[in-house]
Amino acid sequence: MSTPPSSTKARTTRHAATLADVGREAGVSAMAASAVLNGAKTSARISDETRDRILEAARRLNYRPNATARALTHRRMNTLGLATTLSRDELNQYFLEVFNGVIEAAAELGQNTTVFALPDWAQGAARIPQLCDGRIDGLILLAPLLGAEDARFLPDHTPIVSIHANVDFPGVINLESDEEAGAQAMVSHLLALGHRRILHLAGPSHSLGARRRVDGYRRAHELAGIEPPPDHVVVGDFNTESGRRLLTQWLQAHRGEEMPQAIFAGNDAIAMGCLDVLTARGIAVPQQVSLVGFDDTVLARAARLATVRQPLRELGQRAARLLVDSVDAKLGDAAPPTVTNLVLPTELVVGTTLGAPRSQPLRIE
Amino acid sequence: MSTPPSSTKARTTRHAATLADVGREAGVSAMAASAVLNGAKTSARISDETRDRILEAARRLNYRPNATARALTHRRMNTLGLATTLSRDELNQYFLEVFNGVIEAAAELGQNTTVFALPDWAQGAARIPQLCDGRIDGLILLAPLLGAEDARFLPDHTPIVSIHANVDFPGVINLESDEEAGAQAMVSHLLALGHRRILHLAGPSHSLGARRRVDGYRRAHELAGIEPPPDHVVVGDFNTESGRRLLTQWLQAHRGEEMPQAIFAGNDAIAMGCLDVLTARGIAVPQQVSLVGFDDTVLARAARLATVRQPLRELGQRAARLLVDSVDAKLGDAAPPTVTNLVLPTELVVGTTLGAPRSQPLRIE
DNA sequence: CTGAAAGCGCTAACAA
DNA sequence: TTGTTAGCGCTTTCAG
Numbered sequence: 001m002s003t004p005p006s007s008t009k010a011r012t013t014r015h016a017a018t019l020a021d022v023g024r025e026a027g028v029s030a031m032a033a034s035a036v037l038n039g040a041k042t043s044a045r046i047s048d049e050t051r052d053r054i055l056e057a058a059r060r061l062n063y064r065p066n067a068t069a070r071a072l073t074h075r076r077m078n079t080l081g082l083a084t085t086l087s088r089d090e091l092n093q094y095f096l097e098v099f100n101g102v103i104e105a106a107a108e109l110g111q112n113t114t115v116f117a118l119p120d121w122a123q124g125a126a127r128i129p130q131l132c133d134g135r136i137d138g139l140i141l142l143a144p145l146l147g148a149e150d151a152r153f154l155p156d157h158t159p160i161v162s163i164h165a166n167v168d169f170p171g172v173i174n175l176e177s178d179e180e181a182g183a184q185a186m187v188s189h190l191l192a193l194g195h196r197r198i199l200h201l202a203g204p205s206h207s208l209g210a211r212r213r214v215d216g217y218r219r220a221h222e223l224a225g226i227e228p229p230p231d232h233v234v235v236g237d238f239n240t241e242s243g244r245r246l247l248t249q250w251l252q253a254h255r256g257e258e259m260p261q262a263i264f265a266g267n268d269a270i271a272m273g274c275l276d277v278l279t280a281r282g283i284a285v286p287q288q289v290s291l292v293g294f295d296d297t298v299l300a301r302a303a304r305l306a307t308v309r310q311p312l313r314e315l316g317q318r319a320a321r322l323l324v325d326s327v328d329a330k331l332g333d334a335a336p337p338t339v340t341n342l343v344l345p346t347e348l349v350v351g352t353t354l355g356a357p358r359s360q361p362l363r364i365e
Numbered sequence: 366m367s368t369p370p371s372s373t374k375a376r377t378t379r380h381a382a383t384l385a386d387v388g389r390e391a392g393v394s395a396m397a398a399s400a401v402l403n404g405a406k407t408s409a410r411i412s413d414e415t416r417d418r419i420l421e422a423a424r425r426l427n428y429r430p431n432a433t434a435r436a437l438t439h440r441r442m443n444t445l446g447l448a449t450t451l452s453r454d455e456l457n458q459y460f461l462e463v464f465n466g467v468i469e470a471a472a473e474l475g476q477n478t479t480v481f482a483l484p485d486w487a488q489g490a491a492r493i494p495q496l497c498d499g500r501i502d503g504l505i506l507l508a509p510l511l512g513a514e515d516a517r518f519l520p521d522h523t524p525i526v527s528i529h530a531n532v533d534f535p536g537v538i539n540l541e542s543d544e545e546a547g548a549q550a551m552v553s554h555l556l557a558l559g560h561r562r563i564l565h566l567a568g569p570s571h572s573l574g575a576r577r578r579v580d581g582y583r584r585a586h587e588l589a590g591i592e593p594p595p596d597h598v599v600v601g602d603f604n605t606e607s608g609r610r611l612l613t614q615w616l617q618a619h620r621g622e623e624m625p626q627a628i629f630a631g632n633d634a635i636a637m638g639c640l641d642v643l644t645a646r647g648i649a650v651p652q653q654v655s656l657v658g659f660d661d662t663v664l665a666r667a668a669r670l671a672t673v674r675q676p677l678r679e680l681g682q683r684a685a686r687l688l689v690d691s692v693d694a695k696l697g698d699a700a701p702p703t704v705t706n707l708v709l710p711t712e713l714v715v716g717t718t719l720g721a722p723r724s725q726p727l728r729i730e
Numbered sequence: 731c732t733g734a735a736a737g738c739g740c741t742a743a744c745a746a
Numbered sequence: 747t748t749g750t751t752a753g754c755g756c757t758t759t760c761a762g
Contacts, residue, residue, distance in 0.1 A: 029749050029750080031742090031749075034739095040741050050748080065498055065739090066437075066498060066739050068433045068442065070741085072433045072437055072755065073740055073753085074740090077433065086468065088469055091462065103451065112481065114480070115477075115480065133430055157381045298664065302637060385756095396758085400757090431754090434755035434756045437737095437738050437757095438756055
């Protein structure tokens, strides 16, 4: 009923109305229309009478501003980019948490977010310049596994913020959380509970975060004056499949020996893989083996996993805000952010997969 | 070492080099450069000699094509939009699964994906026209809670594909899965196991999907010739908090009566809320109460929840492909897709939260 | 084989 | 208060 009869034309019209069209319809210049409809900074004011004519014409023609044209003149798309690797096998919960923070903060600042899914960082680095081609105003690199030599791929003209970068890049603000402290706190907690044989299934050794978690594991032992058992740190990847594979292989290789009392997984996904293996073997968690993860993604919450919480959403929010500040600064609208590195604290999350060690050791079958 | 010494200039340069710059540097016109560097359809060929000069100049100036300028002439950004509501309280796993499919298929077709997070559909509908302003070539509406009257907000000039729409919009391709069949199959399975008092905690009644799941619940009972117990369908929202709240309230309202033998949650998030409540009350799943969800998100996989699998990733992939086809068609590059509606099958996933009913009924405390 | 000119839609600077 | 001009960076048409 309320739909005007004139709107019955077929969808998928070729073109939308332009400012020139509106101006013509209203009998004024395109720039008058621009001033009225898009708030362009014109030197003078428009009279109320012509303003109304323009608004009416715009409504009649169903005028919509064209974002690419505006971007061309303003040198700004009001869009942030978020580049990361997304496996097609497994959903990346780490990404989802950060992404939610980014998109939320970006929206509050009137910015859109486009996601660039790179197949991997080795290939992806070379593609970064192509992303910074005006379609985004700034780029967030999420957990980029890049080396110092990849700095050559970072373009001059686009502000960049990284989260959990592997190396410091000049001119790039990096955000991270204190992973070593978090890992150390968790392992210290395990040691305090009486666990002595703690198996650590780590992420890849070329990941700084993975190395820091190993450092935390070692440091907790040092602080407690305890020598970690040999061969209890294993390197793999940050996904569930790796957790399954690593634990299975490790248990096979150590058959007949004493079962670890606790497993400290490099992240929650790895922990989920461990849970699969333990469940399949009928090993009760935490009665027979304690299991803890890292990140506090939804995986941990769904499985009630003990874990180390990283403020992922907040990292995303802060990255977006700092990036928008950088973009504003580049365009001369504001002072650039002074911070170049931000480390947020981590926090222990005690789920139901963490208990005291058994009095008598279990044997690996 | 391999970094050229000329790259020591400060980051955040104001402008990138343009085609005109490259042309000047190479002593040719901008359009020759355009033809060589961006493959513009020029009427004639460029000689190898000038081509080399241009390539060399571009390399020297570090030329990068400007996406907004190209978009302005091509009328195409090579970017798809994905509009959905994202709560700031709870991560939307449904979104993540679909999004992964979209971004994957889009990337294969050389398209980027930008996500528009709407606060809610009631407000969001009016914002759709602003999204279709040239920054994206086509739009995917993810589970839009829109009514037929909202069709007026869908712009003429941007192809649109919806996933799990509530109503059919003219000219909009809709993709969905057979939710009623999935719900019916699950409830039939419960009935076949001997469950008779099955509590259904549904999604909101203005959601077509929620209603279809209720229909499936009813239909399964009909097919089995069983009258569903009274007051065993409760309407709420599609999130964990709603699951917690609904079940708590329901149990309070039905204190002293017989405990349901099974709970069929409207989606996995609701099921997670139920799991919280059951765990808190010390009710064992599935020994005392069976629990099943819907969607097969990562929540279900992490909690080993029985659920109804919707091919969410595939829905995302197909939506992206159909949308790109529509965009191509609009630009005259191809024939438009002939399909207007696509229904994919669902599938039962039997987790560990589903068992036979207890012989003697439990009382609600 | 190459260049000049015009235009995509919008906006800032300058005239009137 | 309004219009004219020029240009953002790129591409296509048409003339050389």
